[in-house]
Amino acid sequence: MTAPAGLAAERTRLAWRRTALGGTAVALLAARLAITNADGAAAVALVAVALAGWLGVLVTAFRRLRGMRPGRPPSGRVVGLAALAVGFAALGAAQVLLGRPG
């Protein structure tokens, strides 16, 4: 099979780029919350987790952009991206629950 031609694939690529951009904003907010909410080694570890999640979003989106061929549905990329979003929510919830009372 050949790669899908035309604007449908282009629109889908742009949608992945927009989503990666949204993931970047979420990762930055998570890292900032870690810096304001924790000290020392805990803050460094939480920022590292946020950065790892951001890298995960970028790699998932990049792989999808590169491998857009018709046929099998991209289950791995789709499930991976949603898992990363849930992970960011869990990271934020853990920081709110364990952080300093406001």
Added chain:
Amino acid sequence: MRRLIRALDPVRDLTREAARDPAADPGATPPDYRFSLANERTFLAWLRTGLALVAGGLAAAQFLPRLPIARLREAIAIGLLLLGAAVAVRAVVHWARCERAMWRGEPLPPSTFPTVLALSVAGFGLLLTGVVAYQAVR
């Protein structure tokens, strides 16, 4: 993770049956790729909605001032984060159900989730309006 991906693969059993005996299973044909891509874009739009709710929760946790009710700021943040996670999970499940329906030539599954989400966001808005009004008259 790999098991989760396989469990959520919408056409895992369909393609396996087709590979075993292509003539026996007429119910598994790949749809027009444009429809699959449209389904994927809908998933991405829902996921961005979830990410926006997660971002809202993270922002509430660090940018909201101290509120008159104890721990209300934390409750708002946790509520938005949970809602965002729920939207992300539902986005995958709905994507898989739609993809499977298209492979089998069935009608797309109905969903009440948009209504639930709209009511949740409206509830949040009313709650915050109440807090601001309480703060103003106090």
